[in-house]
Amino acid sequence: MAYSSFGQFLQALEKAGELKRIRQPVATELEITELADREMKSAGGGKALLIEQPTVNGRLSPFPLAINAFGSDRRMALSLEAPSVDAVAAELASLLKPNAD
Numbered sequence: 001m002a003y004s005s006f007g008q009f010l011q012a013l014e015k016a017g018e019l020k021r022i023r024q025p026v027a028t029e030l031e032i033t034e035l036a037d038r039e040m041k042s043a044g045g046g047k048a049l050l051i052e053q054p055t056v057n058g059r060l061s062p063f064p065l066a067i068n069a070f071g072s073d074r075r076m077a078l079s080l081e082a083p084s085v086d087a088v089a090a091e092l093a094s095l096l097k098p099n100a101d
Contacts, residue, residue, distance in 0.1 A: 002081070003079075003081075006066070006069075009069070009078075009079060010048075010050060010066060010069070012078055013048050013069065013075065013078065016074075016078060018047055018048055018072075018074065018075055018078065019047060019048045019049075019050055020039070020047045020048070020049050020050070021050050021052060022035070022049060022050065022051045022052065023052050023053065024053065025053040025054070025055050025060060026051045026053065026054055026055065027054075027055050027058075028054050028055065028056050028061075028065070029056075029057070032051060032054065032065065032067065035049060035051075036049060036067045036068055039068055040068055040071055044072055044074070045068070045071045045072030045073075045075075046068060046071065046072075047068070048066060048067070048068045048069040048071065048075060049066065049067050049068055050064060050065075050066050051064060051065045051066075051067070052064050073085045
């Protein structure tokens, strides 16, 4: 069953230990890209980041920002509610394979 919203997926990431919340304000101009780049270069693709208070041109945005949510095989599998990305690939391959009957 698919997630009903991206927020629900983020909750699943947090429950799985795959999400880091950043509560302090972070500027969208350069700071977020630096944090994301450092995280993505961590072992296994790092964690997804949820910046709760991004700033745009010095002003707090009313919207949180998620980055690197799909940046690892584990998170991709979680997004598809599958045991692994390979399991999804195998299922897709079986659907595309014509019957020999």
